[in-house]
Amino acid sequence: GYKYRDEDARAPRFDYQGNTFKARYVHRLALFEKETRFELSLRRLDRDYSSITPSIGKERFDQRDRIGLQLELTLTPRLEIEGYYTYSDWESNLDSVDFSQNELGFRFRYRWER
Numbered sequence: 001g002y003k004y005r006d007e008d009a010r011a012p013r014f015d016y017q018g019n020t021f022k023a024r025y026v027h028r029l030a031l032f033e034k035e036t037r038f039e040l041s042l043r044r045l046d047r048d049y050s051s052i053t054p055s056i057g058k059e060r061f062d063q064r065d066r067i068g069l070q071l072e073l074t075l076t077p078r079l080e081i082e083g084y085y086t087y088s089d090w091e092s093n094l095d096s097v098d099f100s101q102n103e104l105g106f107r108f109r110y111r112w113e114r
Helices: none
Strands: 002-007 016-031 034-053 058-074 079-092 099-110
Touching: 016 058
Parallel strands: none
Antiparallel strands: 002 016, 016 034, 034 058, 058 079, 079 099
16 A cells, blocks of 8 residues: 655644555465464655754654564454564654664454354
Protein backbone atom coordinates (compact mmCIF):
# COMPACT_ATOMS: atom_id res chain seq x y z
CA GLY A 1 0.00 0.00 0.00
CA TYR A 2 0.93 3.62 -0.32
CA LYS A 3 -0.19 6.78 1.46
CA TYR A 4 0.78 10.40 0.83
CA ARG A 5 0.21 13.02 3.49
CA ASP A 6 0.60 16.80 3.35
CA GLU A 7 0.29 18.02 6.94
CA ASP A 8 -0.55 21.70 7.45
CA ALA A 9 -0.33 22.21 11.21
CA ARG A 10 -0.96 25.41 13.17
CA ALA A 11 2.76 25.76 13.97
CA PRO A 12 4.82 25.82 10.75
CA ARG A 13 7.58 23.67 12.29
CA PHE A 14 5.14 20.73 12.25
CA ASP A 15 4.21 21.04 8.55
CA TYR A 16 5.49 18.14 6.49
CA GLN A 17 5.00 16.05 3.39
CA GLY A 18 5.16 12.32 3.98
CA ASN A 19 5.13 9.07 2.07
CA THR A 20 4.31 5.71 3.62
CA PHE A 21 4.85 2.39 1.89
CA LYS A 22 3.49 -0.85 3.36
CA ALA A 23 3.78 -4.47 2.32
CA ARG A 24 2.38 -7.57 3.98
CA TYR A 25 2.60 -11.28 3.29
CA VAL A 26 0.22 -13.74 4.97
CA HIS A 27 0.51 -17.51 4.74
CA ARG A 28 -1.90 -20.01 6.28
CA LEU A 29 -0.69 -23.50 7.12
CA ALA A 30 -1.22 -26.42 9.50
CA LEU A 31 1.24 -26.64 12.38
CA PHE A 32 0.86 -29.44 14.92
CA GLU A 33 -2.37 -30.22 13.04
CA LYS A 34 -3.73 -26.80 14.06
CA GLU A 35 -4.73 -23.87 11.89
CA THR A 36 -1.81 -21.43 11.83
CA ARG A 37 -1.27 -18.02 10.28
CA PHE A 38 2.15 -16.49 9.55
CA GLU A 39 2.54 -12.82 8.69
CA LEU A 40 5.49 -10.72 7.57
CA SER A 41 4.99 -6.97 7.36
CA LEU A 42 7.19 -4.09 6.24
CA ARG A 43 6.62 -0.36 6.51
CA ARG A 44 8.67 2.65 5.45
CA LEU A 45 7.70 6.21 6.29
CA ASP A 46 9.52 9.33 5.05
CA ARG A 47 8.70 12.83 6.26
CA ASP A 48 10.21 16.10 5.08
CA TYR A 49 9.37 19.08 7.25
CA SER A 50 9.01 22.35 5.35
CA SER A 51 10.10 24.79 8.09
CA ILE A 52 13.04 25.18 10.42
CA THR A 53 12.77 23.16 13.63
CA PRO A 54 13.96 25.61 16.32
CA SER A 55 15.75 23.02 18.48
CA ILE A 56 18.07 21.92 15.63
CA GLY A 57 18.16 25.14 13.57
CA LYS A 58 17.33 23.44 10.26
CA GLU A 59 14.57 21.56 8.45
CA ARG A 60 13.78 18.23 10.07
CA PHE A 61 13.53 14.89 8.33
CA ASP A 62 12.27 11.55 9.63
CA GLN A 63 12.72 8.12 8.13
CA ARG A 64 11.02 5.22 9.90
CA ASP A 65 11.37 1.57 9.01
CA ARG A 66 9.56 -1.31 10.67
CA ILE A 67 9.58 -5.04 10.09
CA GLY A 68 7.21 -7.39 11.86
CA LEU A 69 6.81 -11.15 12.15
CA GLN A 70 3.72 -12.76 13.61
CA LEU A 71 2.65 -16.36 14.16
CA GLU A 72 -0.92 -17.12 15.23
CA LEU A 73 -1.82 -20.66 16.30
CA THR A 74 -5.39 -21.83 16.93
CA LEU A 75 -5.45 -23.99 20.07
CA THR A 76 -9.21 -24.58 20.26
CA PRO A 77 -12.12 -23.19 18.20
CA ARG A 78 -12.21 -20.23 20.63
CA LEU A 79 -8.61 -19.90 21.87
CA GLU A 80 -5.59 -18.68 19.93
CA ILE A 81 -2.02 -17.84 20.88
CA GLU A 82 -0.04 -15.25 18.98
CA GLY A 83 3.70 -14.63 19.07
CA TYR A 84 5.15 -11.53 17.48
CA TYR A 85 8.41 -9.69 16.95
CA THR A 86 8.82 -6.14 15.67
CA TYR A 87 11.98 -4.21 14.91
CA SER A 88 11.69 -0.44 14.37
CA ASP A 89 14.39 1.98 13.29
CA TRP A 90 13.47 5.65 13.54
CA GLU A 91 16.09 7.89 11.95
CA SER A 92 15.89 11.66 12.26
CA ASN A 93 18.09 14.71 12.55
CA LEU A 94 16.09 15.54 15.72
CA ASP A 95 17.82 13.47 18.42
CA SER A 96 14.72 12.91 20.56
CA VAL A 97 13.06 10.86 17.77
CA ASP A 98 16.19 9.05 16.53
CA PHE A 99 16.16 5.52 18.00
CA SER A 100 15.62 1.84 17.32
CA GLN A 101 13.62 -0.70 19.30
CA ASN A 102 12.86 -4.40 19.46
CA GLU A 103 9.54 -5.74 20.68
CA LEU A 104 8.83 -9.39 21.41
CA GLY A 105 5.56 -10.60 22.84
CA PHE A 106 2.86 -13.21 23.19
CA ARG A 107 -0.91 -12.78 23.33
CA PHE A 108 -3.75 -15.13 24.09
CA ARG A 109 -7.06 -14.42 22.37
CA TYR A 110 -10.33 -15.92 23.51
CA ARG A 111 -13.48 -15.53 21.38
CA TRP A 112 -16.78 -15.72 23.23
CA GLU A 113 -18.65 -16.77 20.08
CA ARG A 114 -17.36 -18.49 17.01
